Amino acid sequence: MYEGPVQDLIDELGRLPGVGPKSAQRIAFHLLAAEPADISRLQEVLQKVKEGVVFCQVCGNVSEEQTCRICRDARRDPTVVCVVEEPKDVVAVEKTREFKGRYHVLGGALDPLSGIGPDQLRIRELLGRIGSDDIKEIILATDPNTEGEATATYLVRMLRDFPGLTVTRLASGLPMGGDLEFADELTLGRALSGRRTV
């Protein structure tokens, strides 16, 4: 245990995801030795991230203004919407540069153990968008785990009553650059059942 503020800082840092007690201690002493200017810059961005960042009113992504950069961009295809769990998933899909449509961020996945049901996710907003905007395709890009799959199944049920709407799910299968022999059976099984004609 360190005295007063140093231990407080270590405790606070230790509450961050992915930071254990050892790392928290290292970061704390790094900050202690840092230039005052560096510290005030860090203070400023921390302050800004809480005050200056809002969530896009349309898609729910993090944004500086009321609507985010992607939703404002007229060149993006408004008829295709990719539904993801978190803002970081938007960044992941954006990095592919393959997707020219828009997004909808749910803010999580169905997770009864943590008390997350449909009302805690931005599902009502999604249904509202489909009702009013000219959306032709919804791509379900939730994580391929238990909670993400359940969320996708739930959305399929909610979306099947919209006439003319196509609902698709991201393919799951083999990673690029991988070897067939090293794929686990579940992944390979899915890749096999999701095969396509070439």
Place this chain on the structure above:
Amino acid sequence: MYVRHLQVVDFRSWEHADLSFDPGVSVFVGRNGQGKTNLVEAIGYVATLGSHRVATDAPLVRMGCARSVVRTAVVNAGRELLVELEITPGKANRARVNRGPVPRSRDVLGILRTVLFAPEDLALVRGDPGERRRFLDDLLVARAPRYAGVRSDYERVLRQRGALLKTAGSARRAGGSGDIRTLEVWDGHLAAHGAQLLAGRLDLVADLGPLVSAAYAGVAPESRPAEIRYRCSLGESLPEGYGVPGGPRADIASLEAALLTELARVRPQEIERGVSLVGPHRDDLELVLGAAPAKGYASHGESWSFALALRLGAYELLRDDGAEPVLVLDDVFAELDRRRRQQLAKVAAAAEQVLVTAAVAEDVPEELAGARYEVHEGEVNRVG
């Protein structure tokens, strides 16, 4: 297959141990509390990623240490694989095969297969259904490692669905409506994963049944005939002949449909009680002696014979599948009478590798004379 080499670091009572084995019989002798069982437990852990004595990993790590390491070299049909496991309680274990890391520790399942007999096996006959489900599922994973994934997916869905039912149930009791809009989604996933697990277990029981009956007749020829039956929460809805030797193989699609129908039927009770009432987690393996269930009716000796027959059946089954499992006999001879000892020794003497622990050397039948290791105060030495 056989274990050629075992090294443990900070595992249970062992700060460090390094042992080489030959195929055939190896006997560990030492007074109680010297750590004989800990050594074979480590080998069992590599095979099943679980201990036969405790449900969590924390007791496996030596007091005051953060993690323990188990390294084994396994020889299967002349080919040697090095499996290393780092056990850190509360975190995901790390695994390496031939010094290369594997993405998930469960990828090492299937490299080493063991069948372990221990005094705890009596719980298979006398304990709760959960003991017998674990026996079936462990054997299922040993036969086809894919089931490790099926099992953990099913358990995850079950916990999520349970949480949903619980909150809905208590909301209703408090006068609210209880949000069950997503229940059908979880029903679907429960049925999909549950049907796979159920089909695996039913086929396993069909294959295992005759082997267990035969093993029991060998161990206790004067007793009534023994039989195993799968008791399914689907009850009457379970298609005829599933899980019965010589019957049809279980069809996953029809089991999934049956589970969905049954889930719809019991839904009001499930919400009321806040628990999932249908699925493989409610099933049991019935052990029958003559006309009566073994649990509650079998004598102490008969219970032991039945537990032994289940393990022997599992051993025969894995051997029929191909790679011969390593047989581990942990402190069992002291518990058995002369006939059962001889019967077990007969099977063990023919196995590719047998690891035996005993407090006194006289307990081990003569058929199992082999390499001998003395375990004493944190040291283990080969003496013969």
